[in-house]
Amino acid sequence: AGSGAGEDMRTEISTAAAFVTRLLRAAGGVGEEQLRCFRECLQEAMHEHYKHHWFPLVPSKGSGYRCIRINHKMDPLIGKAAGMIGLSHERLFQLLPSELTLWVDPFEVSYRIGEDGSICVLYESPQPGGKVAKQLESRISCKEDWRIGRSSPSKSYNMMTVSS
Numbered sequence: 001a002g003s004g005a006g007e008d009m010r011t012e013i014s015t016a017a018a019f020v021t022r023l024l025r026a027a028g029g030v031g032e033e034q035l036r037c038f039r040e041c042l043q044e045a046m047h048e049h050y051k052h053h054w055f056p057l058v059p060s061k062g063s064g065y066r067c068i069r070i071n072h073k074m075d076p077l078i079g080k081a082a083g084m085i086g087l088s089h090e091r092l093f094q095l096l097p098s099e100l101t102l103w104v105d106p107f108e109v110s111y112r113i114g115e116d117g118s119i120c121v122l123y124e125s126p127q128p129g130g131k132v133a134k135q136l137e138s139r140i141s142c143k144e145d146w147r148i149g150r151s152s153p154s155k156s157y158n159m160m161t162v163s164s
Helices: 010-027 032-050 076-084 089-095 137-151 153-163
Strands: 068-071 099-105 108-113 120-124
Touching: 010 032, 010 089, 010 099, 010 108, 010 120, 032 076, 068 076, 076 089
Parallel strands: none
Antiparallel strands: 068 099, 099 108, 108 120
């Protein structure tokens, strides 16, 4: 499991980096070229950070070390990637949720927005050796809620009708 470990985390890392990039894109004001660079820088930073902390045989081992967290403090990996495209921590706090937890583990990437939010799975693959992870249906709907909540025009429409 030694040298090949880095290869195995590509999907998980790219899923996590794409998710944070999507949050930035949804907030607006960051150009596509900047977003592309941010995503690449974040993937590189994560790859470097996780290199010796990736245990496919014991996926939960090192989970805290790999956890990406925004909670009144900016996660250093996100901060580093943002710095590469000239985004300050202040600007990041405006663009990203103030409470975000992103778990990047072998075979599963999940996130929670807010301290009491539900945990949603972004990526899940069965572990070699058979134990298939938790029931997916309820968690997939959670993912869809996020998409709908972010992109659906009906939300702003409801807000307009309330204010009128």
